[in-house]
Amino acid sequence: MTAPAVALAPLAVRRRRPLGVLVAGTFLVLVVVAAVCAPLLAPYAPDAIDLSASLVGTGGDHLLGTDSSGQDLLSRALYGARTSLLAPVLLLAVAAALGVTLGVLAAWRGGWVDALVSRLTDVMYAFPGLLFTVLIIAVFGAGMTTSVLALGLAFTPTIAKYTRSLALSEARKPYVDAYRVLGMGGARICAAHVVPNLARAVLGYLVVLFGEALMSLATLSYLGFGAQPPSSDWGLMVQEGQAAVVQGALLPAMVPGTAIALVVVSFNVVGVWAADRLGRQ
16 A cells, blocks of 8 residues: 555545535434424324324325324324433433532542542442433323433432543643632632633543433433323333333334434434543543
8 A cells, every 4th residue: 555545544544534414413403303393294293192093004195004092103202302402401401410510529539529429420420321211210100300300310320420520630730730829719719720721621522421311310200109000202202112012013112112212322323422622622
């Protein structure tokens, strides 16, 4: 291979590598647009029941078929995308607010504060997150709000440990000592400089966690702890379509299940790429 060919080979690899990211990102954009424009795109209301069209297959009237109640699966999937995409965002917002605060506090103060936060996160790690969430739901009742808050607490230790590792490195940088010499307080330095400098890396990590958050919420809805009927949440749709599988109708469970799988995989692909790019300071 000639010298120019050798030089161009890595460039070609770099150009080919983002193709999967591009496809996944385009798919996610289309899903978000479809969720926002659900009232315009859905051929039927998501809760419109037509027992005469129960478990109808794909066709002109119902592009993705219907469920056992005759509800159009395409319409339900479009409306369900709203809950299925928004709930993980709220979940990660709760976890990020708590996790970043604890992580930065532990790294900045050190000593017994760091030890306390570390032991607290270790205890929460030792306790299965889903079981912790179910226990909270058992106390406060089922529902999407409770599920989001409970899973937000369950995701907090992961974000806290990641933020702490970043903040430890950030707190040792020269600019921190410079601001201290100028008389700036620790809380102000953290809020105005340390946390903003960590934002890119933390944001990339949150994108990676989005798929796991979506899957966790869908699991809770499938188990009956999350979204409740007549919601069109994808996890709940899978649970409701499970009975139809016995009758040979796969679409009621397959349509939302495929939507969950494709979105989770796409977010994982985009998340790994975003974490790599955003993590470069």
